[in-house]
Amino acid sequence: MHAFDLHSAQQFDPDERVEMILATVDGGDFTVACWEPGQVSPYHCHPWATEAYFCFEGGGVMRTPSEEVAVEPGGFVVHPPGELHEFVNGPKRSLLYRVRYGEDVAARAVAWRTQPDWQPSAEDLDYISGNDLAKTVFDSRGS
Numbered sequence: 793m794h795a796f797d798l799h800s801a802q803q804f805d806p807d808e809r810v811e812m813i814l815a816t817v818d819g820g821d822f823t824v825a826c827w828e829p830g831q832v833s834p835y836h837c838h839p840w841a842t843e844a845y846f847c848f849e850g851g852g853v854m855r856t857p858s859e860e861v862a863v864e865p866g867g868f869v870v871h872p873p874g875e876l877h878e879f880v881n882g883p884k885r886s887l888l889y890r891v892r893y894g895e896d897v898a899a900r901a902v903a904w905r906t907q908p909d910w911q912p913s914a915e916d917l918d919y920i921s922g923n924d925l926a927k928t929v930f931d932s933r934g935s
Contacts, residue, residue, distance in 0.1 A: 794814070794815045794817075794822065796814050796815075796822065796824070796889075798824050798848055798887060798889060799887075801814060801824045802824060802826050802887055803826055804826045804827075804828055804885060805826075805828070806828055808831065809825060809826060809827045809828070809831050809833065809881075810825070810826040811823050811824070811825045811826075811890070812824050812826075819893050819894065819895075820841070820891060820892050820893030820894065820897060821891075821892055821893075821897060822889070822890070822891055823889070823890040823891075823892070824887065824888070824889060824890075825845075825886075825887075825888040825889075825890050826885070826886070826887055826888075827850065827852070827879070827881035827885065827886040827887075827888070828881070828885060829881060829882065829883050829884060829885065830880075830881060830883075831881045831906075832878065832879070832880050832881070832904070832905055832906040833877075833878050833879045833880075833904075834878070834899075834901040834902075834903065834904040834907075834910070835855075835876060835877070835878040835901065835902050835903040835904065835905070835929055836876065836877070836878070836899045836900060836901040836902065837871070837873075837874050837875055837876045837877065837899070837900055837902075837926070838871070838873060838874070838892060838894065838896075838897055838898065838899055838900075839873060839874050839896075839898075839900055839919065840873055840894050840895040840896040840897075840898070841873055841892050841893060841894030841895065841896060841897040841898075842870065842871065842872055842873055842892070842893055842894055843870075843871045843877075843890065843891075843892045843897075844868065844869065844870045844871070844890065844891045844892075845863070845868070845869045845870075845879070845888050845889070845890050846867070846868050846888065846889040846890075847863045847864060847865050847866065847867045847868075847869075847886065847887075847888055848865065848887040848888065848889055849865055849884075849885070849886060849887040850865070850881065850882060850884045850885050850886025850887060850888075851863050851864040851865060851867070851881075851882050851884070851886055852879055852880050852881040852882040852886060853879070853880045853882070854869050854877060854878070854879050854880075855877060855878045855879075855880065856871075856875055856876060856877050857876055857925060857928075857929060863879070863888075873894055874923075876902065876925060876926060876929055878903075878905075898915075900915065900916050900919040900920075900926070901913075901916050902916065902919075902920055902926045902929045902930040903929055903930060903932075912930070
């Protein structure tokens with residue numbers, strides 16, 4: 793059994809979101825993600841894992857290449873393996889609970905709108921080159 797107290801696990805940083813893995817199990821992990829107002833995640837996916845977010849406090853907007861959805865307290869968003877997504881935090885601090893599970897939970901980032909100096913890793917570039925949708929987002933730099 794795993795039991796978590798999200799309030800005691802939360803930590804915030806004015807410069808970047810804070811993600812703390814609370815536990816790892818075969819095939820996945822459980823994380824608390826803490827966001828200051830206006831922080832934005834990289835535009836990324838998990839090619840071999842499902843990623844699910846539960847909004848505990850705060851909220852924002854989750855973007856994919858084809859849609860945007862408001863994420864509010866009590867809301868739950870699930871990204872299937874390979875779905876590109878980006879979270880844009882709203883005007884309040886947000887506390888999200890995340891579960892990732894699958895063959896490999898590694899992320900592949902294709903853009904990061906709020907970090908102009910960001911550069912993709914070699915693994916990211918390899919993924920982008922073999923994925924038409926990721927290449928389109930990368931070429932447009934997530935704008």
